[in-house]
Structure formats: C-alpha cells, structure tokens
Amino acid sequence: MYTTRKSYTPFVGPFDPCPPVRVKTYETPPQLYMGFQPCGLPQFQPKEALRHGTLWPALFAPYTNPYEQGGNRE
Template identity: 60%
Template sequence: MFTQEKVWCPYISPFDPCPPIVKKVFSTPPQLYITFQPPNWPQWPPQEALRRGTLWPALYSPYQPRC
C-alpha cells in the first residue's frame, strides 16, 4: 500500500553556513498511484462526497495543516 505522506532527510554538509533542515515532510496525491479509473468503483453518498471533495474514496486525500 502506498502512503500519501513522504519524509525526506536531506544531506547536511559540515560546510553549510545555514542551519540544517533535519527532516522534510510532504504529501503526494493518491491519483499519482492510480493509472486508470476502473469501472464500478465504490462511491460515497452525495453529501459525503461534497464534504470530502471527491466522489470516490480511493481518491480522497485528507489535509492536515502543520503549524
């Protein structure tokens, strides 16, 4: 199973004058992993689809703000 959240740890040079960024976290949308939309996919009811922004649960990507 693919995860929608990825972690990247850049190389930290001993000669870098800037403070290091230890870890970067970013999200990837689910449509990157779906090559085509198969027929008869499960669908949410209309009210749930409007609230989540997509009709198909496989394409749902929750947004979690980071402060």
C-alpha cells in the same frame, strides 16, 4: 507499507544560520498511484462527496499533520 506521505533528508550546510530541519516530508495525491480509474469504484453519497471534495473514496486523502504524530523534526 503504502503511504502518500514521503520524506527526504535535505542538505545541511556547515554555515546555515538557522537550526536545520533534518527530515522534511510532503504528501502526494492518491491519483498518482492509480493508472486508470476502474469501473465500479465505490462512491460517497452526494452530501458526503461535497464534504470530502471527491466522489470516490479511493481518491480521498485528507492532509495529516506530521508534527502531531510525534514529529519528524530532529
């Protein structure tokens, strides 16, 4: 499944002073996956585009909090 949220497991040392975060996540922008901008992409209305920060829905990616969806921390 395609997703802009990626995850990785960082190294956890035996002498780390804090409890480890076993899985860390980050988001990548959607323009990384679009090689070029094709002609005729659908567009938001001007007022909507200002609210979303982009004219094209294909390039809109709101930040999603991973901890609200059940969490990625162990």
